[in-house]
Amino acid sequence: MDDSARRLLQRLIRRIPAQMLKPTLDKWDRLTAAHRQSMDFTESKWALTEKLLAIYVIENPDHSMWYALQLVDPEDDAHSVELTQFKEQFKSHLRELIRHVSIKIKKHTDEAVWIRIAWGDSFSRPNHLKPTYVVHHLQTPYVFVTSLTSKLKPLLSQALVLSTRYQAIKDASLSARKLTAIRDLLMRQYQQVFPTKYPSSLVENNQNASNILINKEQAELAASRHQKACEAFGDGMLPQLQSAVYKLETKFRDHTNKTMTEREEAFRCVVKFASTNLLESLRHCASSGISSTPGTSLLSSIPLKGRNYFVITDNGPGPSSQTRQPPN
């Protein structure tokens, strides 16, 4: 929701008389019963606006970019952190770090803890029009964040690390507009396919045709491609990632071009793949034969490693933001 829409909502709620708020929302009929029950009409109008905005974001988590972070090096008691403890610890740590901040934590039915943070500073009250949303699944090391400036990131990271009992947090190199996409990708909540020797279960449908032998051969090839594509990317509905970026800094190697092959420096380029559903496009590339050997290409690293930003160099595995070099 952009700023102007937010302000409009604020003004609307301010103008509607307090007694009319509940009947208006009921008549509007856009909130589910659960949401309506959670709206406490004895609270101030300001609080109600916030609540409505929060409901909007939770129901429409795709309006801005989400970034995935990963907690690393758990302490011994990291796995036994439960909700109340996490809530208390997070609030107290964050409040120690920055005085004027408004934190609201809520647990959802799908085990996700939603945190809404409105940041202020030493001079101003928390700005509720530009809150940061954080989603964390307890018992997993993953945290998803949206609308966080780089200035405030260290504060949030610190508070998260301390309250979850891990030692550090790092950037997971994964970002997308759909929260469900990055969540499903990281937590492997999509239909994975494991290599089998007998791919008959995934054979595509064949129409009747005259030359049976050729068709059979083609069908087998198509089926095996389809199988490999699904092994690389998954079956059925795939998480809706929109893009992947690869920063390539490898040497140019082409046997037809001696000059460039002898060159010492890397050939620098950036490749961006974009689609409304990237993983499905890639899977279709693999199953239709446009991409060969999908399992070994860099593209299969997206679901394998759960990231969509890669820096590829010729050296072996380097710092955590790099992946291995492609086979020649």
Next chain:
Amino acid sequence: MERPQNSVVRTPPNSTAVQRRSKSKSYRQSYRSCLGAASRLGLTPGLTARRLNSSRRALKSHIITEKVNPDHLALLVKREWRLSYITPLHQFRHTQLKRYSRQLSAFIAAEKQQGVAMEVEGSQSGFRVSFSVVQGLAATDDDAETVLIQPQIFSRPVFAKQDEPQKSVWSGWLTCINGNPEYLQSLPKGFTSLPLFGGSGAEVLTSLVKSWFQQTFDCCFGPLEINHTSLQWLAALWTNCHTESNLQHLKMIWTLPVVPPLQITYTVNPQDAWELWMSVRKDRLEKTEDEEEAGSIDIEEVMRFVQGLKSHFYRHFRLDLSAGNLNQVSTALGSAKFSGKIKISNSRYMITTLTLLTECALLKMPV
């Protein structure tokens, strides 16, 4: 790569239409020479032998700011134009531009009154069209009529202050630069060829201008796509200029025909792109000492350049970009899209870019 029967993918028909290798710069009989009989201009078959040059002069940076009015140049660069081709114009006179301005203004006003929907940023008042000749862009060859004409349609916003400059809501140009001399000389008397048309602004106005031209000069417009060969030419020609004007990047956008469609943006560091280009040209430059030969670029080199980029891509991603369509090429010097949109950001290379586009227009024309 075998062609799978069950798959829905087919390599696009134009992806491997490589021109035959030829070092000769002369024009050759083309497959289109059979059009001769159908031509209403009575062109002989030999003169319809037009095909995209298999070799062309390297992009020379022309300092045209001395020759051309800088205001005109400012209008042409840094704007995105939608291209069309035009068949030769009948009875077009460069001396009658004032009359044409008045006629076109009247035409647009009349159409507006008739109720042709024209939402042009809330302006209520009328339009003023002005034609002008852009002198100095004419090529130095023995071309006929290589001039630019530029109608700019202004509109006066309702509440504008008196001295507020008028906003140009639409502009366009017609040009012919380095057109095929045989073709131009073969035109019957009374016909002027300005085959390349560029327009920028509201679509409605573009179509109004086109219909006026069609009515007045008995010509035909048609959409001009920039096919993938021309896009590759532009990529190579622009890369060639890197030492003179910094490219900043060489960006190419491909789309692959999968479901849902996959868009691949391949951006190469300019220095590396230039070195790759030079390595492709090295063989050619070493073999010849003739400066003229060295100054011209062959289609073979262009193909090898792009193939090098594709194979580097393939090495990493196991995807052959030839299976897709090249949609866009852009650098700091300009950008070109398959749909026929061009933007020239640096006036130094305007002439050579327009030469290539004039050629495309002449080639696409059905006459």
